[in-house]
Amino acid sequence: MNAKVVLFGHPNVGKSILFNQLTGLTATVSNYPGTTVEVYEGKVKVEGFHLRILDAPGAYSLLATNEAEDVARRLLFEDRPDMIIQVADATSLRRHLYLTLELMELGLPLILVLNQVDRAERAGIKIDREKLEQILGVPVVETAAVEGRGIKELLNAVVNVLRSKKAPNPPKLPSEIRRHLAKLEECLSDRLPSKLRISKRALASLIALGDREFSYLAENLPNKLREHLESLGRDLVLARAELADTIYKRVIVSEKKALKPSTIDRLLVKPVTGLIL
Missing domain, CATH: 1.10.287 (Helix Hairpins)
Known part of the structure; x- marks a missing residue:
């Protein structure tokens, strides 16, 4: 079965590294039709599903403020993927939950990835993943993409969501x-x-x-x-x-000042073939 999956999230959350871990050497790049914005695409086969994975340009919100953000949301609004994977930085979860609430309104299956948990752990930041999953009503997966950690768990979650075809309920607002x-x-x-x-x-x-x-x-x-x-x-x-602030306060177990970017974080780039170290 074919399925289209879009990786979506803020800039600089390790989304492209996660994309490379998922797709390996299958990635190609092309401009989104009518624009100069590049979109990376890769393929992976897992448990009978042929996944076409698109790495959307970084976007802080569904309200586009530039061409790249406009392309990112068109990948959701017009191309209608079978699933969205939101990639968030585990060291600064509070800043990413607003976008999560926006994505929950779209009526599309959603997975939330807490990436860079390795850095969060070094900073003394701990998130109650199960409680966050329960509150949002969407699968939450922890990854450290640079290490390849959590990739298997993420693919398992993708398969489960594709089989259920279940989209989250919209956030409960006043x-x-x-x-x-x-x-x-x-x-x-x-x-x-x-x-x-x-x-x-x-x-x-x-x-x-x-x-x-x-x-x-x-x-x-x-x-x-x-x-x-x-x-x-x-x-x-x-x-x-x-609501985002309330959710954050309910799921944060311990919190310290986030670490500055490490040497390896600064060296990571967005290659088609892998990481440059």
Whole structure:
């Protein structure tokens, strides 16, 4: 069975090293159609699944602020993968959970990878992986990509999620925000762009946040709803940030100041054939 998997996450989280560990020497690179942005692609076969793995450009949010971030989200919005693997830095989990909450709204199967756990351990940072998994409702896998640690566990999780085809539930935000987003979804039900492959909830959130690509969809909304979009967007950002902070505080077991980049971290590059040491 063929399946498309997108690696997604902030810049500088070891995502490309993880990509190389997963795909080995199969990687190719090409520009995303109509852009100068490079996208790496590799293949791996595991338990009957032929995986096509795409390494999306680094993005801090689904609200694109540059061409690279726009390409990253198009890999999710228009190309509709069978699964997203979000790669987060275990030494700074708090900063990555907001993106996790965004990705949970898309209606796509999701795995959260806590990468660089080797550095987190040296820094005295410990995360309750099982509790985080329980709270989010998505598989959470710990890896140290530079060492090849956790790769087998990640592939096992990928197979399990592909078999179940289960997407996470959207984050549980305050009821007032959910109510306004539901109204927005109703108004969008007959206006969904044909090329878009994300949930109505995700689209409603993007419109509330003033996403430029979908601003035209807000023009025909009822006046009362349109007038409240800006305040809804502000409330949504704050609610996500507060929820991310709450989750972080519940799962962090011990926390110390993160280490500075080590020599090996500075030497790692993004090759097609492997690591340069």
